[in-house]
């Protein structure tokens with residue numbers, strides 16, 4: 584199947600500064616793809632190139648589908664009503680009126696903010712404003728959804744809500760690319776990831792292939808509760824030796840380690 588996104592040898596300078604250095608990756612239909620890296624690694628620049636906001640670069644970029652985009656810098660018309668803002672973006676995307684109205688109700692309900700349909704943006708909490716902004720990125724039923732730091736500013740409940748929605752998008756066959764510097768948010772979410780470090784791609788692939796397999800284990804040692812994260816192979820030995828004293832055993836893929844290593 585033709586990839587939804589193909590990027591080859593993408594290089595970008597801002598002035599003399601090289602912020603992307605020969606980045607290559609592909610994103611396939613129906614996958615959740617994570618762009619990871621510390622602040623300044625080049626995630627936002629990559630996403631802005633994919634969405635066409637940045638037009639000057641060298642390398643090859645191919646996009647096969649309709650894009651929806653949640654930018655990192657949020658900002659909606661504060662004095663406007665939620666419904667009017669969403670209508671505006673629906674029209675901008677070339678949707679028909681009836682279609683827009685249906686999509687607005689569907690998404691407000693899904694994000695549990697139907698009550699705020701007629702509120703002004705400025706009357707909403709930051710998290711709810713962010714949900715409206717998310718709706719802007721999906722209102723026109725795009726097949727590629729690009730989310731720049733989608734979880735920042737959301738509380739635990741809403742992080743879960745958004746994760747569930749991202750999984751649903753995937754199950755509908757949509758392609759999702761998201762960026763984050765918060766590793767714990769994506770370890771179980773992304774099918775594959777690209778890890779950027781100072782503009783270079785340092786890892787690319789399935790999390791389980793690029794991370795070390797670890798285990799978190801809690802066990803009783805002479806009545807004392809021991810809690811440890813350790814390499815999976817070591818944990819298996821303890822699991823065998825102390826099978827009766829194990830309180831908890833979880834397999835983890837430590838992306839954190841990769842980040843610290845680099």
Ligand SMILES: Nc1ncnc2c1ncn2[C@@H]1O[C@H](COP(=O)(O)OP(=O)(O)OP(=O)(O)O)[C@@H](O)[C@H]1O
Nearest residue numbers: 597602620621622623624625626627628629655764
């Ligand atoms: N318009 C610009 N002009 C000059 N330099 C820029 C511009 N946009 C980004 N940069 C620089 O490019 C580098 C990569 O920035 P980018 O925003 O892509 O990183 P990021 O991984 O998204 O980080 P963050 O999580 O902090 O947004 C940084 O050093 C940044 O200062």
